[in-house]
Amino acid sequence: MKIETIRHSLAHILATAIQELYPGTKFGIGPAIEAGFYYDFDLPKPLSPEDLPKIEEKMKKLITENIIFKKREVSKKEARKIFKNQPYKLELIDEMEGKITVYESGKFLDLCKGPHIDSTKKIPKDSFKLTKIAGAYWRGDEKNPMLTRIYGTAFKTKKELSEYLKMQKEAEKRDHRALGKKLELFLIDEEFGKGLVLWLPKGAMLRKLVMDFALKTYLKRGYQLVSTPHIANLNLWKRSGHWDFYRENMYPQMKVEKDSFMLKPMNCPGHVKIYNSKIRSYKDLPLRFTEMGTVYRYEKSGVLHGLTRVRGFTQDDAHIFCSPEQLQSELREMIDLTKYILNNFGFKDFEISLSVHDPKEKERYLGSGKVWNLAEKALENALKEKQLPYNRYLGEAVFYGPKIDFSVNDAIGRKWQLSTIQVDFNFPEKFDLTYVDRKGKKKRPIMLHRALLGSLERFIGILIEHYAGAFPLWLSPIQISVIPVGSRHREHAREIGKLLDEKGLRVQVQDEAETVSKKIRKGEVQKIPYMLVVGDKEAKNGSVRVRQREKGDIGVMKLEKFIKKVEKEIKDKNI
Ligand SMILES: [Zn+2]
Numbered sequence: 001m002k003i004e005t006i007r008h009s010l011a012h013i014l015a016t017a018i019q020e021l022y023p024g025t026k027f028g029i030g031p032a033i034e035a036g037f038y039y040d041f042d043l044p045k046p047l048s049p050e051d052l053p054k055i056e057e058k059m060k061k062l063i064t065e066n067i068i069f070k071k072r073e074v075s076k077k078e079a080r081k082i083f084k085n086q087p088y089k090l091e092l093i094d095e096m097e098g099k100i101t102v103y104e105s106g107k108f109l110d111l112c113k114g115p116h117i118d119s120t121k122k123i124p125k126d127s128f129k130l131t132k133i134a135g136a137y138w139r140g141d142e143k144n145p146m147l148t149r150i151y152g153t154a155f156k157t158k159k160e161l162s163e164y165l166k167m168q169k170e171a172e173k174r175d176h177r178a179l180g181k182k183l184e185l186f187l188i189d190e191e192f193g194k195g196l197v198l199w200l201p202k203g204a205m206l207r208k209l210v211m212d213f214a215l216k217t218y219l220k221r222g223y224q225l226v227s228t229p230h231i232a233n234l235n236l237w238k239r240s241g242h243w244d245f246y247r248e249n250m251y252p253q254m255k256v257e258k259d260s261f262m263l264k265p266m267n268c269p270g271h272v273k274i275y276n277s278k279i280r281s282y283k284d285l286p287l288r289f290t291e292m293g294t295v296y297r298y299e300k301s302g303v304l305h306g307l308t309r310v311r312g313f314t315q316d317d318a319h320i321f322c323s324p325e326q327l328q329s330e331l332r333e334m335i336d337l338t339k340y341i342l343n344n345f346g347f348k349d350f351e352i353s354l355s356v357h358d359p360k361e362k363e364r365y366l367g368s369g370k371v372w373n374l375a376e377k378a379l380e381n382a383l384k385e386k387q388l389p390y391n392r393y394l395g396e397a398v399f400y401g402p403k404i405d406f407s408v409n410d411a412i413g414r415k416w417q418l419s420t421i422q423v424d425f426n427f428p429e430k431f432d433l434t435y436v437d438r439k440g441k442k443k444r445p446i447m448l449h450r451a452l453l454g455s456l457e458r459f460i461g462i463l464i465e466h467y468a469g470a471f472p473l474w475l476s477p478i479q480i481s482v483i484p485v486g487s488r489h490r491e492h493a494r495e496i497g498k499l500l501d502e503k504g505l506r507v508q509v510q511d512e513a514e515t516v517s518k519k520i521r522k523g524e525v526q527k528i529p530y531m532l533v534v535g536d537k538e539a540k541n542g543s544v545r546v547r548q549r550e551k552g553d554i555g556v557m558k559l560e561k562f563i564k565k566v567e568k569e570i571k572d573k574n575i
C-alpha cells in the first residue's frame with residue numbers, strides 16, 4: 001500500500017468527519033501532499049486550532065468502523081444530481097468530460113479519480129495527525145471565496161509520525177527567521193530591499209562579538225588589517241576575470257562620469273592591489289591581509305532565505321601571499337586556525353573535503369601541472385600532518401586552484417559548509433604579482449584565499465539555529481538582567497547594573513513598573529543567561545538571587561562571587 005493512497009484516503013475521512021460534525025459544509029478539494037494531506041471546506045461556522053482534536057477524534061472513530069471505499073461511475077447528469085447542494089463540486093463537474101467517478105466512504109460522497117484503500121482497516125493506527133488550519137482561496141485565485149484548509153500529516157507507523165513531528169518541532173523552534181524576530185536580532189524589510197539585512201541593536205551586538213573574536217584572533221596570528229571600498233572600477237573586474245567568469249553573480253554597472261563601477265562581489269582584487277602597492281622582498285613574506293569585507297552578489301528573489309541566502313553580506317576574508325616553500329606551513333597554520341575558530345563557536349564535529357584537479361582534463365585549469373601538484377601535495381600533507389580525516393574529490397577544484405572545505409554538524413545533526421581555504425594561481429599571473437628572492441630575482445608568490453566563518457550573515461543564521469537562540473554567555477547580546485523586587489529596590493538594582501557594566505559585562509536593569517514574575521518571564525523569552533533578583537535581604541548583605549537560563553533559581557550569592565563565576569564562564573566560553 002502506497003503511503004500517498006493512505007494520505008489521500010485520510011483526506012476523505014477528514015471530509016466525512018466534517019460532514020457529520022458541521023452539517024451544511026460545502027466541500028472543495030482534498031489531495032495528498034508531501035508528508036500528509038489537506039481538505040478545503042466552506043464551513044457554516046469558523047474553526048480554530050482548538051477544534052482539531054475533536055475532528056481528529058471523530059476521524060479515529062470513523063476509522064474503527066471499517067468504512068469501505070466504494071467507487072462508482074456516473075454520468076455528468078447523475079453527478080450534477082448527487083452534488084446538487086455542492087457549488088464547488090458542480091463547478092468541477094461542469095469542466096469534466098465523459099464518465100465521472102465518485103467515491104463513497106460512509107455517508108460522504110466525493111468526486112474523485114482515486115485510487116483509494118478499500119477499507120479504513122488499512123489505515124495504520126495512530127500514525128496520522130491534524131496539524132493546522134489555514135485560509136486558502138478556492139482554486140488558489142484571490143477573486144474566489146476564502147475556504148478553510150485543514151492540514152494533516154500521516155505515515156505508515158506511529159514511530160515515523162512521532163519522529164517527523166519531533167524533527168519538525170525542533171527545526172521550527174530553531175528557525176533563525178522566527179528567532180531573529182522574537183529575540184529582536186535582525187530585520188529584512190521588503191521596502192528597504194529583498195535579501196538585505198538590517199541588524200537591530202541586539203543582533204548588531206551579536207555580529208560585533210562574532211567579528212571582534214575572529215578579527216582579534218587573526219591579528220594575533222600575524223594577519224594585517226586592511227580595508228577596501230564597496231565599489232570598484234569595471235576595468236579592474238575585467239582584468240581579474242570576474243567580468244568574464246562571474247558576471248551573472250554581479251549587479252549591473254553604475255556609470256559615473258566616464259567610468260563604470262561595479263558593486264564588489266569579492267574582496268580579492270583590492271587585496272591584490274595593496275600587495276602591489278610596493279616592491280615586496282622574500283623577507284616580507286608571508287603577507288596576510290584580512291578584512292571584514294562586505295560584498296554583494298546577485299541571487300534570484302525566489303532563493304533568498306532569511307540570513308542564509310542574502311544579496312549583501314560581510315565575509316571574514318583574508319588573502320595570504322607566500323613563497324612556494326612557505327605554502328605547507330601556511331596551510332598547516334590555517335587549518336589550526338580554522339579548528340580554533342569553529343571550536344570556539346561550539347562546532348566540534350567537522351567534515352573536510354579536498355578538491356583537486358583532474359590531470360586528464362588539463363584544458364579546464366590554469367597554470368602548469370607542476371604548480372598544481374605542488375599545491376595539492378601541500379594541502380594533502382598539511383591535512384595528514386594534522387591527522388585530520390578528509391575526502392578527496394577528483395576534478396572538483398576550481399579553475400584557478402585546489403581547495404579545502406570544512407563542514408560542521410550543528411546541534412540537531414544538520415550539516416553546514418562553512419570554511420574554505422583556496423590556493424590561487426590565477427591572480428598572481430593576472431596582476432603580475434612578484435617578490436624579489438634571496439638572489440635578487442623576481443619570483444611569483446602563491447596566493448591563498450580563505451574565509452573561515454564565510455558570510456557573517458549566514459554564519460549568524462547558523463549560530464542562531466545551532467544554539468536555538470540560547471547563546472553561550474560570551475556571545476549573548478545581553479548577558480545579565482537585574483530585577484528589583486519592589487520600587488524601593490530600583491536604585492540598588494541600577495547600582496548593580498552600573499558595577500557590572502564597569503566590569504565589561506552587558507547588562508540591562510529591568511526597573512519598569514511590572515511584577516517580578518513578569519520580568520522573569522520576559523527575560524526567559526529573550527533567553528538572557530542570568531537574571532539577578534534584588535530585594536531587601538540581598539540589598540542588605542551585598543548579595544543577589546541568581547536565576548540561570550534553563551536552570552531557574554540557583555540560590556543567593558555574594559555579588560563578587562557571581563562576577564567571578566561569570567567572568568570564568570566567559571573566559572572558558574562554556575555554554
Ligand atoms: Zn479523492
Ligand SMILES: [Zn+2]
Pocket residue numbers: 266267268319449450
Ligand atoms: Zn579572495
